[in-house]
Amino acid sequence: MDLSDQVLVDKVKNGDYQAFESLVTRYESKVYRLSIRMLRSPQDAEDALQETFIQVYRGLSGFEGRSAFSTWLFRLATNVCLMKIRHRATEPSRLLPLEDYLPRQEQGEIPQMVDWTDRPEEALLSKESREKMMEALEKLPPEYRAVFVLRDMEGFSNAETGEALGISVAAVKSRLHRARLALRGMLSDYFERRGEIRVRESSLEA
Amino acid sequence: MEKDEKTTQVFACKGMKCKEMLEKLSEYIDGELDPKLCEDLEKHMADCNPCLIFVNTLKKTISLFKYASSEPLPKEVHLRLHDYLKKNCQGC
Numbered sequence: 256m257d258l259s260d261q262v263l264v265d266k267v268k269n270g271d272y273q274a275f276e277s278l279v280t281r282y283e284s285k286v287y288r289l290s291i292r293m294l295r296s297p298q299d300a301e302d303a304l305q306e307t308f309i310q311v312y313r314g315l316s317g318f319e320g321r322s323a324f325s326t327w328l329f330r331l332a333t334n335v336c337l338m339k340i341r342h343r344a345t346e347p348s349r350l351l352p353l354e355d356y357l358p359r360q361e362q363g364e365i366p367q368m369v370d371w372t373d374r375p376e377e378a379l380l381s382k383e384s385r386e387k388m389m390e391a392l393e394k395l396p397p398e399y400r401a402v403f404v405l406r407d408m409e410g411f412s413n414a415e416t417g418e419a420l421g422i423s424v425a426a427v428k429s430r431l432h433r434a435r436l437a438l439r440g441m442l443s444d445y446f447e448r449r450g451e452i453r454v455r456e457s458s459l460e461a
Numbered sequence: 462m463e464k465d466e467k468t469t470q471v472f473a474c475k476g477m478k479c480k481e482m483l484e485k486l487s488e489y490i491d492g493e494l495d496p497k498l499c500e501d502l503e504k505h506m507a508d509c510n511p512c513l514i515f516v517n518t519l520k521k522t523i524s525l526f527k528y529a530s531s532e533p534l535p536k537e538v539h540l541r542l543h544d545y546l547k548k549n550c551q552g553c
Binding site: 275284287288297305308312379380384388392403415418428431432436438439442443 | 535
């Protein structure tokens, strides 16, 4: 029978290194996936993975179990990723203002919309589309990206996301909403362009 | 011509305005919206095709991202991690 996180944590605190390895094995895939989603680069994600578990090992003696071990772990992992992003020599202008992806409303009118949702899954999830999605995610300011990754990609609740990031549930909801709108905007731009190319190609064939 | 029809459609929306609706969309999608507002929003969408498309593409965006990247942990990354920790956790 698998031992609970708490039992393993207590064993690690008593000097049982095997128990630490069991915790690492239990969570390494999830932490790696989170890191890839936050950082995109496999090398940076591997560095973040190693750094996170070192911090876990060093911090466990001070971990009092007020939150679940997994919440604490993901809080550390997210912070490691956010620190890495901050240390990148990224020009602030590379981060696009979210307002660009809200529908521009002129005189109360919403612009024309293209419904691309009925396109086949293989087009929506092609290698190129998935690349575009990761690019779009990378364009989000990190604090918004972290909320979207934890909440919508990793399936955390609002409360768990707030706890992992040290922000209120209201802040989670507000950032999540803006992140979703921005990603929808970027993805729609891409699929609309793809649709135009497809139409042009098929008219050329005809 | 088609654009004019759509514009008219947007202006014909009664009750909830497009902007108000946009602000509530995440709560609506997450099932956290007050039932009365939910009803208003659905009424609005029935009359406002651009908003309906906006909601559909927003929902689809969220579901597509779940599959955008779910890379498994490469075996060598797993091995390097355990090696690294063994070396660096001694005497921590």
